[in-house]
Amino acid sequence: MVRKAAPEPEQKAPAIDLPFAAAEVSAAMARWLVHVGAERRMSAKTVEAYARDVRQVLAFLCEHLGARITLKALGALTTADLRAFMASRRGDGISGRSLMRTLAGMRSFARWLAREGLAEIGALSAVRAPKVPKTLPKPLPVGSAKRIADVDLRAGEDREPWVLARDAAVLALLYGSGLRISEALGLKRRDVPAPGAGDVIVVTGKGNKRRMVPVLRSVLQASADYVALCPYALPDTGPLFVGAKGGPLSPRIIQLTMERLRGALGLPDSATPHALRHSFATHLLMRGGDLRAIQELLGHASLSTTQIYTGIDSERLMEVYRAAHPRG
Template sequence: MTRKAASETARASPEIDLPFAAPEVSAAMARWLVHIGAERRMSPKTVEAYARDARQVLAFLCEHLGGRVTLRALGSLTTADLRAFMAARRGDGISGRSLMRALAGMRSFARWLAREGLAEIGALAAVRAPKIAKTLPKPLAVADARRVADVDMRAGEEREPWVLARDAAVLALLYGSGLRISEALGLKRRDVPAPGAGDVVVVTGKGNKRRMVPVLRSVLQAVADYVSLCPYDLPDTGPLFVGAKGGPLSPRIIQLVMERLRGALSLPDSATPHALRHSFATHLLMRGGDLRAIQELLGHASLSTTQIYTGIDSERLMEVYRAAHPRR
């Protein structure tokens, strides 16, 4: 969608009924949500989260200011008003990460209001985001990551062979190509070549951005094994992975598969489907993979997002150093 078309769509969008905001603010918020969804190409879940966070801020301000929030009131906000919101949310037990996201949503709304000439909320720029404790992703060991995608690990389960093959193929894609679970389950049948017919898959990531990702022959074989066993017709334009009744496969099914594998392999609770993506990136980096290349493979918009894996690699190197250096 072009910028002009997105703007026209936003202006034509219906109002959102917010009991704690004036109609002008409700209408502006509706247009802003269309803007970030259409023009900024944010995912529906992100748009929903931003909308929820902005509503929470406006609801607080209604009570704090003693009346429905108007555009003029937004333009007159002080840093004390915003700090009061942060203190109230902290009192409700909200984490620093959730509070930071709420401020990010409100800042996005404020930038849009300023661009449209509706209000200038200067106080937001003066409020510091809460400090967030950095937590590193917890990748699996190489051997464990390989075993997770081994269909033989679940041979004793009372499940149909095609279901076991399907789950193994999904997990193999998560670790073998570093896909998000939504990306793997969003694949169409035509997106994955047969063994020997190609070595890349085209995935649709966040913001509907498409990218090509290399895929190992063993992973393609796992997908081919599943396709040959699947009792349902898998048309080229239909979903590659289907559930027990032939519909699109739910992410929850794969999450449950990982829960069972954690027990069978004595893995920690951090061993989730997304941990396989972390493992993909970490293991590539440990083997000398280029950070920029890994950024492209993961579909990260910013290199700073990918750089978190350098922390994991450095941490493991220090563990080896402390354990093996002769003068320890």
Template sequence: MAREVPALQAVELECADEGLAREMTRWLTHLRAERRLSPKTLEAYARDLRQCLTFLAEHWGAQVTLKRFAALEATDVRAFMAMRRADDIGGRSLMRALAGLRSFGRFLEREGKGKVGALSAIRAPKIAKSLPKPIQMAAAKRFADADERAGEERDPWILARDAAVMALLYGSGLRIAEALGLKRRDVPKPGEGDVIIVTGKGNKTRMVPVLQNVLALIANYVAMCPHSLPPAGPIFVGARGGPLSPRIIQLTMERLRGALGLPDSATPHALRHSFATHLLSRGGDLRAIQELLGHASLSTTQIYTGIDSERLLEVYRSTHPRG
């Protein structure tokens, strides 16, 4: 039976009439319940739409009504995008804003509240393509070695915990939120299993293999941890026994990358990038890597083919006799 999603608090807008505010509330509820978008994405979409409506109210010199919004013209949308770009807003943020506005327009159309054709006539802003920066294989392995931090004045169990988390990020390609969201019952003991069930974006679950040496590191941390770790509780906990904050792992990597002489791009998420890139460079199947990473679209995973191609070209240029 599907879990009932409580209604969102009604949106209140000074720049728009009650009818438009009501449709905005219904749209956000739809995105959360049906599309299962994350709270951060919902917050960003709501903020973008508010900014657009505020701009339109000033642009038109009147409160935005549902009827007037449905009659939106392409010039109005371009004026809003130009205003946002003048505020030094990047291409990705502008693209997200346009995606949110289009989503709201499609929702109004499905509900019979009008057709906002101007939104589909606007081209998405161009954004510079940036490839993820993976960490070299040898360095990625060192992040999972607690001995690398032997000189730090920290409890041994905390060093073991951090090493286990980073080994899991690199060994299974998890997002940091996925790793820290694992319950103790989700992680098998060494020799008793080799997969974990991970809850990713949109509360979607997937099965991910986990290496025995990673399970051994986790088991070592669990044995050293001074706090109670019940089966239904988080397996990774903070110094006081509560859920472990992602910021702790981020700070740990900041210290380690300084000691290892790595750039600022060496973040917890870079371990996930490294997992994908290193699998691909060793002949991993792109579809299989897509499943392991939990990407909804293969096009998202294909970015790693660009990384591998760049690496091969670099080797070619530096080693070919005619290079």
């Protein structure tokens, strides 16, 4: 007789203490967070932001309604209740973009509650998200972007050579391969080949999605220079980039590095580490890069996300259109 394997136990939801909500709401929220993190494969930062946003809504509603929030109270919410929350946040100086994200988190929670048969929050569908002005990314000039990883720019700083080499290698990856700062700092030593040993790296992006990204030899050389100078052991399975004490490197260090380089290169405050990623995409587009290919390189799930870069170089796109179209 062959015994059937026992089903794997479901992931247990962590306990959540919500003093402004009933135990049933706290338990539901804990299960929902497991759902968005595991089943929908959202990043830990996104799950944390969702949890914080829903907490804010529930805390406000508790004070607004004068009682701890229950599942029944959630189902009885009116559009006036939700608009009161939005007005309160606006009064605190919260931007429309932040409000839009909060509503997105609350709507996700509401959909899960409805799917589980716990509550129907119909008022959410009648509340419009605030309008958010579209802003285009601000890429660096090509010349400045190419110099951003030049160690000589920081020659006057009182920092060890390996630290300067490390920062240069990270910045080279951001511009040379269009990585997010979290993706660059998440690289393991084994992920980046030595110069001449390969020209592709595998990056883990949002939602734990992995993609292959080409890497320039000069970028690989910058990483190799840093590894050669680093005073700490860098095992293959450990982080490639480490901090001053040998632990994982904080993104804040790279942000401060960019602040110093802005002064050296005369760049505006918009020249952030993330602007290097925008510069990567924009400069590829300016040189005739295909939008679909750029989408794959950036790891965007939707082409519409990548299309924000087309507004920067619309004149060149129109020239291509007029030259390529049969009626042009």
